Amino acid sequence: MTVLMDGKKLAQKYRLSLKKDAELIKQHxxxxxxxxxxxxxxxxxxxxxxxxxxxxxxxxxxxxxxxxxxxxxxxxxxxxxxxxxxxxxxxxxxxxxxxxxxxxxxxxxxxxxPEKDVDGFHPYNIGRLFMDDAGPVPCTPAGIMALLAEYQLDPAGKRVVIIGRSTIVGRPLAAMLLNADATITITHSKTNELERITRNADILVVAAGQPEMITQKYIKPGAIVIDVGINRLGSGKIVGDVAQEDVKQRAGYLTPVPGGVGPMTSVMLMKQTLKLAKRSVEFERR
Incomplete structure (x- = not known):
């Protein structure tokens, strides 16, 4: 059976931990x-x-x-x-x-x-990320890495396919996964034979902005599927870039929409804010 990766539950766990971190910083x-x-x-x-x-x-x-x-x-x-x-x-x-x-x-x-760039989008920080010397990093990719860690899904040695090459998700996530010893393929709207490529992925990350475009025919049996998409249909229903009910027939792990990657992005933003505040405390101690 497909394991649904509960980002909402993990985000709550982070919130409790971050409250304690904030209190420790305030003590200084x-x-x-x-x-x-x-x-x-x-x-x-x-x-x-x-x-x-x-x-x-x-x-x-x-x-x-x-x-x-x-x-x-x-x-x-x-x-x-x-x-x-x-x-x-x-x-x-x-x-x-x-x-x-x-x-x-x-x-x-x-x-x-750059030292206050809590979103991790400044070119200096993106450059550091690709040099495996990360300062602030983009929050959605950081949330994805946290979810993988929570479910003990080590990317090392895995074949990862990312659909989407944005500077917000696709490119920085590729750097993070490369730094974690995964083998990365980035695909996009100009990619030929997408289905053939994605079926070889141990981890498939979908950040294409196309409602329910990925069905089980794109999925390797047992693959880890990370759905970054958030799309509101005409009916008002919110869906991801992955056809969840269909893909659940084949994937080993899947992030649901809503409740998967989305809740993690905001807590990673707060975690990064505390990290930057902690640096100011360490600077004052010098």
Whole structure:
């Protein structure tokens, strides 16, 4: 039978642990603080914005929340980020995506100080990750690695196929798995014979943004299937990129949607905030 990898349960386990970590940091006179910047009032971004506020408060992380007008200029946004960079009491900086069209996402993300880049998207931190010298790392791939570890699924020596080459999931996850001694193939919309490639995967990660595109014909019997997709159908139902009921007939392990990778992303963000705050405590001790 397919084992469903319960990200919700693991996220709760992390929340309890992170609360203790936050208290230990506060005992050194440091309040872990995350600055969250949102440009405009995109409904989906607002939902994530509020959920992060709630989770941070539960764990014991302070947030400094700024909502700028949707027509904010590039200069104004970068000026705000630089203020966060210079604030000693701020340990992590998060810019909610997507950004309005007049803003250059790459320039905005590069304006964040690498040592406060809680999302792990700064080119400096991505470069360190590929050199196996990781600082802050992207949170969704970190959540996937945590799920694999929880279920004692060691990637070493495994053949991994990743569908999707985004800088948020596919590329950084490939680096993490490579650092963990897996053999990696990245596929994408231009890949030929996708089905043939995925059927050789011991671990298949699907981050394609296509509702239920992966059925059991793409799956090697007993494979570990990680579904990163979150898609809302016209009926309102939320599904992943994997046809879950079909794939359950063949996969050994599967992350459900919802309740798989999604809950892990937010707790990894909070874990990384605490890690950056802890570094400030260690710096003060020197």
């Amino acid at each position: 006179g440091v309040v872990p603080t995350l600055a969250v910047l949102m440009i405009g009032e995109d409904p989906a971004s607002q939902v994530y914005f509020k959920s992060k506020q709630k989770l941070a408060a539960e764990i014991g992380i302070a947030t400094i929340d700024t909502v700028m007008p949707v027509d904010s200029s590039q200069q104004a946004v970068i000026r705000q980020i630089k203020q966060y960079n210079e604030a000693a009491n701020i340990h992590g900086i998060l810019v909610e995506l997507p950004l309005p069209p007049q803003l250059d996402e790459k320039a905005v993300m590069e304006a964040i100080a």
